[in-house]
Amino acid sequence: MLQFKHPHDLKQLPEAHPPYPIIKDLVARLIVDFPPRRDYDPRMMAGLP
Numbered sequence: 001m002l003q004f005k006h007p008h009d010l011k012q013l014p015e016a017h018p019p020y021p022i023i024k025d026l027v028a029r030l031i032v033d034f035p036p037r038r039d040y041d042p043r044m045m046a047g048l049p
Helices: 007-012 020-030
Strands: none
Touching: 007 020
């Protein structure tokens, strides 16, 4: 099973793999690549102070 947590994780899958375009689109839409040393803050993602 492959896990996609960062956009660069898409490299785990060969581009010739049939579902590659669909997975690439989902990764682009659903995964936010945070800069190094920046923790995920759900309040920030929800637009809360």
